[in-house]
Amino acid sequence: xxxxxxxxxxxxxxxxxxxxxxxxxxxxxxxxxxxxxxxxxxxxxxxxxxxxxxxxxxxxxxxxxxxxxxxxxxxxxxxxxxxxxxxxxxxxxxxxxxxxxxxxxxxxxxxxxxxxxxxxxxxxxxxxxxxxxxxxxxxxxxxxxxxxxxxxxxxxxxxxxxxxxxxxxxxxxxxxxxxxxxxxxxxxxxxxxxxxxxxxxxxxxxxxxxxxxxxxxxxxxxxxxxxxxxxxxxxxxxxxxxxxxxxxxxxxxxxxxxxxxxxxxxxxxxxxxxxxxxxxxxxxxxxxxxxxxxxxxxxxxxxxxxxxxxxxxxxxxxxxxxxxxxxxxxxxxxxxxxxxxxxxxxx
Ligand code: AQP
Numbered sequence: 001x002x003x004x005x006x007x008x009x010x011x012x013x014x015x016x017x018x019x020x021x022x023x024x025x026x027x028x029x030x031x032x033x034x035x036x037x038x039x040x041x042x043x044x045x046x047x048x049x050x051x052x053x054x055x056x057x058x059x060x061x062x063x064x065x066x067x068x069x070x071x072x073x074x075x076x077x078x079x080x081x082x083x084x085x086x087x088x089x090x091x092x093x094x095x096x097x098x099x100x101x102x103x104x105x106x107x108x109x110x111x112x113x114x115x116x117x118x119x120x121x122x123x124x125x126x127x128x129x130x131x132x133x134x135x136x137x138x139x140x141x142x143x144x145x146x147x148x149x150x151x152x153x154x155x156x157x158x159x160x161x162x163x164x165x166x167x168x169x170x171x172x173x174x175x176x177x178x179x180x181x182x183x184x185x186x187x188x189x190x191x192x193x194x195x196x197x198x199x200x201x202x203x204x205x206x207x208x209x210x211x212x213x214x215x216x217x218x219x220x221x222x223x224x225x226x227x228x229x230x231x232x233x234x235x236x237x238x239x240x241x242x243x244x245x246x247x248x249x250x251x252x253x254x255x256x257x258x259x260x261x262x263x264x265x266x267x268x269x270x271x272x273x274x275x276x277x278x279x280x281x282x283x284x285x286x287x288x289x290x291x292x293x294x295x296x297x298x299x300x301x302x303x304x305x306x307x308x309x310x311x312x313x314x315x316x317x318x319x320x321x322x323x324x325x326x327x328x329x330x331x332x333x334x335x336x337x338x339x340x341x342x343x344x345x346x347x
Pocket of ligand 1 (some may be wrong): 007008010011020021160163199202210211212213214
């Protein structure tokens with residue numbers, strides 16, 4: 001028996017980084033699932049989604065439907081998985097509180113996502129930084145505690161996430177150990193982190209940053225709903241390098257932009273990096289490489305993008321998927337929280 005668990009924030013349109021870093025493996029697992037011995041639990045982390053921005057209720061509801069439709073269109077099969085919305089299961093918030101009482105503030109302050117989301121670029125002055133951080137919400141600071149609660153509530157064996165989430169998952173493992181130790185129990189399993197071969201997709205404009213929904217530069221990110229023209233334009237404008245006369249190689253240190261493109265192709269085609277290098281070895285100019293990459297993305301995306309459009313129109317279907325997920329998730333969460341409450345001395 002194996003349980004796999006992971007969530008995505010409905011903060012905006014899903015992008016290639018979300019897909020290649022995490023959702024591709026959710027889809028693959030759901031495709032390979034043949035019997036009930038494996039439980040696949042995926043969903044929308046809407047409680048996390050309000051830690052930086054507060055969309056209007058209408059916008060938020062639409063974003064959740066968009067994300068759900070994208071997950072299904074890109075291969076996460078609701079017949080084989082539990083697909084649910086985090087806020088439909090109250091136990092997430094309850095367990096987050098219990099875990100917050102054993103989480104050190106220092107550990108949270110060391111989280112790189114907290115640092116990057118709470119530090120304004122260009123600010124190096126330490127006093128200025130702490131003033132800025134104090135303006136950010138407690139929710140953003142304690143984001144990893146809620147994430148740990150999400151995971152531990154379902155006792156998963158595997159958590160497929162992008163490489164950017166490994167630090168949070170390590171904290172989850174540490175909190176599970178600490179809780180078990182404090183209460184002399186083995187109520188929490190220690191989940192394993194599963195990353196895809198693509199691991200991390202970088203911004204097309206600034207290869208020191210990950211591709212992110214909240215990136216203000218609209219050409220930095222390929223959204224799963226982009227048209228072919230938008231994809232071609234974004235790839236054309238992608239930052240690469242000025243090295244000429246050499247074959248295109250995966251060399252993140254010296255050729256980060258080119259390596260990001262090669263990694264994207266390898267992720268989409270499910271190929272080894274070395275095979276993609278061979279495929280592009282006859283290309284001589286950066287514009288030829290970019291055309292090649294655009295062709296690969298546009299060919300691959302056409303079918304799921306169309307599927308997305310028709311699924312997204314069927315709100316009733318999406319609501320039913322979420323309802324089925326809510327019932328399944330609540331069942332597991334309510335059984336597990338009972339065990340947790342018992343070892344803590346709550347009724
Ligand atoms: N660039 C990326 N490369 C690989 N994996 C990525 N993921 C996100 N960006 C990349 C993975 O996608 C899953 C869902 O991410 P999320 O929406 O829950 O949160 P995030 O990591 O904060 O994603 P974004 O796009 O950067 O969202 P915003 O801008 O709203 O914060 C996770 O498994 C993540 O690792």
